Amino acid sequence: MTELKVGIVLPGRESVIDDGPYPENLASIAALAEESGFDSVWAGESPLARSRMNPLLALTAAATATERLQLGTAVLMPLRPPVHLAHELACLDRMSGGRLVAGIGSGFASPATEREFGNYGIDFTTRLGRMRETVEICQALWAAKGDPVSYEGRHYRLRDAALLPVPHQPQGPPLWIAHSGPKMLQRAGQRFDGWMPTSTTPEKYAEGWNQVDAARREAGRPDGAVTGAVYLSVAVDRTREQAEETLWSYFQAYYGLPLTTMRTTQGIFGGTPGEVADWLGRYVANGARHLILRLPTGELTEAGYRAAVRRTADELLPLLRDL
Secondary structure, eight states, X not given: OOOOEEEEEOOHHHHHHHOSSGGGGHHHHHHHHHHTTOSEEEEOOOSSTTOOOOHHHXXXXXXXXXXXXXXXXXXXXXXXXHHHHHHHHHHHHHHTTSXXXXXXXXXXXXXXXXXXXXXTTOOGGGHHHHHHHHHHHHHHHHHHTTSOEEEEOSSOEEEEEOOOSOOSSTTOSOEEEOOOSHHHHHHHHHHOSEEOOOOSSHHHHHHXXXXXHHHHHHTXXXXXXXXXXXXXXXEEOSSHHHHHHHHHHXXXXXXXXXXXXXXXXXXXXXXXXXXXXXXXXXXXXXXXXXXXXXXXXXXXXXXXXXXXXXXIXXXXXXXXXXX
């Protein structure tokens, strides 16, 4: 069985809301994650709708302060020109010694996200096609290893584009997709290196993973070609009630929405270390091999986040290693 990996999400939005020196310390927070025994750190993207630190810059800071951690985006949206993104990812992969995982998505359908795309000059209704072409262009440029590439798509065109540097990883950073629609589940199994949804329940995750894995087999890809991952929010506390209070405070401050609403789109759980481990264990039993954990805190402060990292590492991580 593939070894279970456990990562945490860097506090990109929290560090913006805090409006203090928080962003300057993202590198040391990544170092704390490595020292605490986590396997990866992740950064998400939302420049305008839910403003936060640029994920690639945050991960560059993390790369300079760590040696072992995988560095992942959870997730990038098709807001950049594909050549620009391919260059950024190749550079970060080289700078980190091949530790990068590129999580790709298209953004939740919401008025705020639609405005975000509009302010980038992008028609929101074209985001899936743009995401697909962006992936194809990135892979073509990386595979060419500096030779010229031409591409003709609906949204993007290249003419004799020669990209350097070459990524550290021979095929470029692994590309993981976050979508759970039927067509995207099939594409995840056929073409992507990983699947990383925000499944609301372990049972929902199992439904999606079974479709991804079936598509992988039908495509003739070997076992392990697609990593089953999942992005979840967990709060560890002395009691279930105290953890729930933390979750309510966090999501109201982070999104301005009640916890009940957030639970309709994301996997969220709070409780004692044993209760959280049991809940996460159900995802592992259903195929997840990389847990990406966001760590909600009652107040969006750096001290609170560091305490959550230490507590999760001390009380939850040993239980997850035994799964």
